Amino acid sequence: MTGSTIKLSSGYEMPQVGFGLWKVDNKICADTVYNAIKAGYRLLDGACDYGNEKECGEGVARALKEGLVKREELFIVSKLWPTFNDPEQVEPVVKRQLSDWGIDYFDLYLIHFPGALKFVDPSVRYPPGWHHDGKSQIVKSKTTIQDTWRAVEALVDAGLAKSIGISNFQAQLIYDMLRYARIPPATLQIEHHPYLVQQELLNLAKEEGIAVTAYSSFGPASFLEFGFKHAEALVPLLKDDLITGIAKKHGKEPSQVLLRWATQRGLAVIPKTSRPEILAQNLDVNSFDLDQEDIDKISAKDSGIRFNQPSNYFDTQKMWIFG
Numbered sequence: 001m002t003g004s005t006i007k008l009s010s011g012y013e014m015p016q017v018g019f020g021l022w023k024v025d026n027k028i029c030a031d032t033v034y035n036a037i038k039a040g041y042r043l044l045d046g047a048c049d050y051g052n053e054k055e056c057g058e059g060v061a062r063a064l065k066e067g068l069v070k071r072e073e074l075f076i077v078s079k080l081w082p083t084f085n086d087p088e089q090v091e092p093v094v095k096r097q098l099s100d101w102g103i104d105y106f107d108l109y110l111i112h113f114p115g116a117l118k119f120v121d122p123s124v125r126y127p128p129g130w131h132h133d134g135k136s137q138i139v140k141s142k143t144t145i146q147d148t149w150r151a152v153e154a155l156v157d158a159g160l161a162k163s164i165g166i167s168n169f170q171a172q173l174i175y176d177m178l179r180y181a182r183i184p185p186a187t188l189q190i191e192h193h194p195y196l197v198q199q200e201l202l203n204l205a206k207e208e209g210i211a212v213t214a215y216s217s218f219g220p221a222s223f224l225e226f227g228f229k230h231a232e233a234l235v236p237l238l239k240d241d242l243i244t245g246i247a248k249k250h251g252k253e254p255s256q257v258l259l260r261w262a263t264q265r266g267l268a269v270i271p272k273t274s275r276p277e278i279l280a281q282n283l284d285v286n287s288f289d290l291d292q293e294d295i296d297k298i299s300a301k302d303s304g305i306r307f308n309q310p311s312n313y314f315d316t317q318k319m320w321i322f323g
Helices: 026-039 053-065 087-101 145-157 171-180 199-208 241-250 254-263 276-283 292-299
Strands: 005-007 013-015 043-045 075-080 106-111 161-167 187-191 211-215
Touching (some): 026 043, 026 053, 026 276, 075 087, 087 106, 087 145, 106 145, 106 187, 145 161, 171 199, 241 254, 254 276
Parallel strands (some): 106 161, 161 187
Antiparallel strands (some): 005 013
16 A cells, blocks of 8 residues: 555554545546546445445446556445434445445445434435435434444454444543444544644544544645635635645645644545545645744634535434534
């Protein structure tokens, strides 16, 4: 495996810089994945909810066929959507996802969000989204996180996942999980950027030996297309005076500074782009070090501003996940 890696509690090595597949359009997804692998990316971060796993698999298949990489050199990540959290639904949907990817196992499989929702049969709608009726109806399942986690642990026993973890979980849920987990979560994936540092959550993860992957490293940039007013009101991090000043000092791009701010503090990152020159830039973020003073200044921008939560996308009184 090329580049820096993070040793997981499961014993496996995870690349520290990966390629995120959220919002990668289906029409270009296969080529995007292929080009990312060709550029040197080995971690591919996908999910059922992204609706592009079949196309991701086509990109992987092309890279494998051309001998760019071997399967064991890739680290493929996917996630369990809340509508499949009932224990009896976990293995069937994972097998479907594996089939879409055209692989036999996931290197890492995560519970995407806490809070089980009522099952939506894939024959009705796939990916199912948040709403049971596909429009506005939120219907909860009575399944507990403990029940779901036991089913996810069984994926490791069955050889369908090498490592397992969680995404978008907060402290108390994690502490609760650690009391009953036979296999503790190897990773925690969270929204993490200078406007949302979540330092206490990072402290918890470090203390408990849980690796952290940061998504949306560029903050509001990923959410402007949704018309989020609080994203539009903020100074874009890629144009922020502090970030651009540090980038100029190091002869790097602001995006590289934001990614290095995370990786130098021990986190993994999963940026994405379809531009070849940016592919290379994002991958090359561990070749320089930031001054501790600058790391502290970036961290001090923390405002607790979260973008990726259900209540930002649609009106709801039933999905206050981060309350």
